[in-house]
């Protein structure tokens with residue numbers, strides 16, 4: 118993601134949000150006994166236990182859940198912008214990674230009317246943003262959970278730096294950007310980038326409204342009784358925060374990039390004047406990054422400009438979204454670089470966010486360099502000259518949970534990459550980026566893995582370089 122203007126400091130609403138998650142992580146004692154006593158002890162080699170209420174990210178203890186891995190989400194949802202009412206069924210296919218007497222999903226708000234596991238009614242309860250489902254599963258069991266729910270979505274509001282995120286009702290529909298943990302504001306999920314899954318969307322909206330999700334349409338939209346249904350599929354693994362259900366009145370242009378990648382561009386009527394530019398630039402820049410970083414990882418690319426005044430853009434998979442402004446080439450280059458860095462390769466823990474933002478910011482510098490505007494060295498020099506103590510005081514290699522999107526994660530993260538490039542040379546740096554992308558395609562990554570690859574590529578230890586740029590609270594010497 119990238120903010121439009123200004124510097125980045127504390128993200129206090131985010132802290133409040135994660136703290137309230139944390140508060141709800143105490144094991145919930147079932148209000149009612151688990152459903153129809155099944156002979157779990159008899160058929161389980163070891164006793165079934167509760168899946169943990171968080172996935173194990175120390176920065177966001179309530180985010181995600183333990184005990185299972187999601188493989189696929191099918192979201193059949195209807196949204197009525199007039200009533201601000203969202204309802205439907207989420208079907209979640211998963212595999213147990215331990216014997217499970219119960220497991221949790223993340224869900225904020227809504228009334229849950231029914232939960233089934235493998236077709237049978239399951240007992241459930243709610244506490245904070247946790248939905249607990251009582252079950253009887255063996256380690257390695259594949260299972261399917263359905264959750265029927267409805268209500269008015271409640272986005273996360275009031276963050277000084279992130280503004281509002283999650284499922285945000287707008288005048289004509291919805292603006293949906295969920296980084297870092299807003300997926301729970303619209304569907305029950307394992308809401309953490311460590312658990313990626315493929316997605317199907319069956320989205321129903323009033324006739325005249327367009328519903329945009331990730332991936333590609335699998336059939337033409339169908340209108341019946343004043344309602345139109347859009348079927349979208351993202352066939353590559355996706356982090357929950359990258360899923361979207363953006364709805365409203367949109368002008369749409371589709372076609373192929375010059376390199377042959379399908380492009381879907383959509384603009385709110387207020388931004389109709391930028392539709393062609395969005396279409397053309399998104400295609401052109403996706404083609405360019407395909408040469409620099411390796412083949413585009415997904416089946417289509419594109420972008421959406423909505424009139425919700427978010428003041429930021431988010432790299433929603435295959436369809437970055439720009440909230441209330443006309444995107445320039447630089448921010449399009451940033452969001453599309455995330456399709457490789459963040460989306461295909463996703464972080465395992467939020468502390469490694471520089472692997473997304475440092476890379477996407479460096480991509481902005483590369484875009485300017487590749488187009489003869491200014492070299493990355495110029496950008497580095499300028500960033501170094503403009504840096505305040507705050508930047509040197511915030512080592513970006515361990516993002517702070519109370520200040521996740523600090524400018525250092527972006528700028529000093531990009532400077533770290535430039536320092537690496539200067540140290541090992543272009544002949545090694547660019548092939549290394551392609552190898553990083555190829556080796557971890559559709560997977561999860563850590564800073565340690567990146568440092569290992571850099572040292573392998575360099576044929577020497579680079580501990581001092583990474584310590585100086587990523588981990589120390591002092592100003593490193595200038596490079597280049």
Ligand SMILES: [Zn+2]
Nearest residue numbers: 118119474477
């Ligand atoms: Zn970004």
